[in-house]
Amino acid sequence: MNQNVRESYLSFGDSVAANPTALDIAVYKTKKNVPSLEWPTIRDGSCAQDPNNFAVQAAKRTGLRLEDYSCPGATAYVEPHGNDAIPHDTVRQQVERAIAERKLDANTRLVTISAGVNDTYQPNNLPSMTTQPQRMARYNAEMTGAINRVKSVAPNAKVILLGIPDETDGRNHTCGSNLLGITSHWYFPLVAYYQDEVREQQRLAALDTGSEFLDMVAEISFQSGKNGCSNDPGRYGASIFDDSPHKLAGHLTDAGHEYYARRIAETYR
Numbered sequence: 001m002n003q004n005v006r007e008s009y010l011s012f013g014d015s016v017a018a019n020p021t022a023l024d025i026a027v028y029k030t031k032k033n034v035p036s037l038e039w040p041t042i043r044d045g046s047c048a049q050d051p052n053n054f055a056v057q058a059a060k061r062t063g064l065r066l067e068d069y070s071c072p073g074a075t076a077y078v079e080p081h082g083n084d085a086i087p088h089d090t091v092r093q094q095v096e097r098a099i100a101e102r103k104l105d106a107n108t109r110l111v112t113i114s115a116g117v118n119d120t121y122q123p124n125n126l127p128s129m130t131t132q133p134q135r136m137a138r139y140n141a142e143m144t145g146a147i148n149r150v151k152s153v154a155p156n157a158k159v160i161l162l163g164i165p166d167e168t169d170g171r172n173h174t175c176g177s178n179l180l181g182i183t184s185h186w187y188f189p190l191v192a193y194y195q196d197e198v199r200e201q202q203r204l205a206a207l208d209t210g211s212e213f214l215d216m217v218a219e220i221s222f223q224s225g226k227n228g229c230s231n232d233p234g235r236y237g238a239s240i241f242d243d244s245p246h247k248l249a250g251h252l253t254d255a256g257h258e259y260y261a262r263r264i265a266e267t268y269r
Contacts, residue, residue, distance in 0.1 A: 006107050009064035010157075011055035012094045012146075013114030016164060017070035019257060021247045024048035025072050047071035050247055050257075055112065057261030062268055064110055067103040069094040075118045076201075077142040091115050092146040099153055108154035110268050114162040115143070116198040136201060143205040151209070159211040160267055161202045162260065165220035165227045165237035165252070168192050175229040177241040183229055212267055219263075220256070 011017050020028070020041060027039045028048040041048050049068055050056075059066035075090055091113055098104035104111075119139060147159055168174050172189040199217050206213035220236045222229045228239035228250070236256030238246040246253040252260065 003065060005063065005065040007064050007109045008103065008105075008107055009055070009059050009062060009066050009110040009112075010098055010104055010108055010154075011066065011068045011070050011112050012074075012091050012098075013070045013112070013162070014074040014118055015070075015072035015248060016117070016162070016251060017053065017055060017112070017114040018047055018068075018072050019050035019053040019247050019252065020048035020072055021050075022249075024050075024247075028072070052254075052257070054252070054257040054260035054264065057258060058110075058112070058264040058268075061261055061265035062110060067098065069098055069103075070114070073118055074115055076115050076139045076146075077119065090142065090146075092142060092149065095146050095149055099149075104150065104154050106154065106156060108157040110264075111150050111154065111157045111159045112162055112264060113143075113147070113159070114164075116201055117164060117194075120194045120198065132197065135197070136204075139201040140205055140208065143201070144208050147205065147209040147211055158268055159209070160264060161206045161211055161213045162264075163199060163202055163214055163216035163218075164195070165256070166217045166222065167195055167228065167237070167250070169222045169229040173229075175239040178228055178231070178235075178239040179241060179243050181231050183231065183239070185229070214260075214263055214267060216260075220259075226259075 024041045025048055028042055030037060055066055055068050071089055078090060150159055168191055169185055172187060172192055173185040174188045174191040175183050176186045177184045203213050220226045225232050226235050227237040233244060234255045235244055236253055236259050238244055238251055238253050240249045244253045
């Protein structure tokens, strides 16, 4: 996007940012073993990415050159104990790759980061008050380290941490399906527990590095009528089984990516 423009925008993070389909992810995993495999949403050296994700749209709105390093499964850190729960890279690894490829530099004006949810899937990350301080500290150390590395190389860039939409109905229920205007509410307090933790992790990392935090739990919720539990056909979040246009279950809808792009551009300006 805007490849002839000198000033750049770099997108780092997980599947919220990349926005692939489940098939895209499956092909990407296959391509690791069959490098010659061609697939339209996978550029050479890149992960599976939607060609119209919010980063692409934000680049259009800001006029910046986009360099997209987002990858499904990305995390803030790698759990040192136990086997790897999901194949991924870390935000810091994405940043270092961008530096090595000379894409992140003094000409970079905007950086967005979406990461945190996948860290909750790693081994030993149990939802308990006894282990929460360790999880919080590990996330903060790794994410602030990645952000400070960005700022050391790209001092002219505005860094924005992107929150996730509220995945609940405002209580301890998540919505497994949202079809034909009928929404199922499942009692699943673990979602709200981890959601609150990730939200606080992101907020603190932004605060500790002087970065922006877009708190999407506050903006996209059941109360706002725009998350996966809402019946608005133009909702920004998708439930697990959802008839709103979207690429990946439980992620942003097409309208959600447009909303994120608009908020990113507004925050950048």
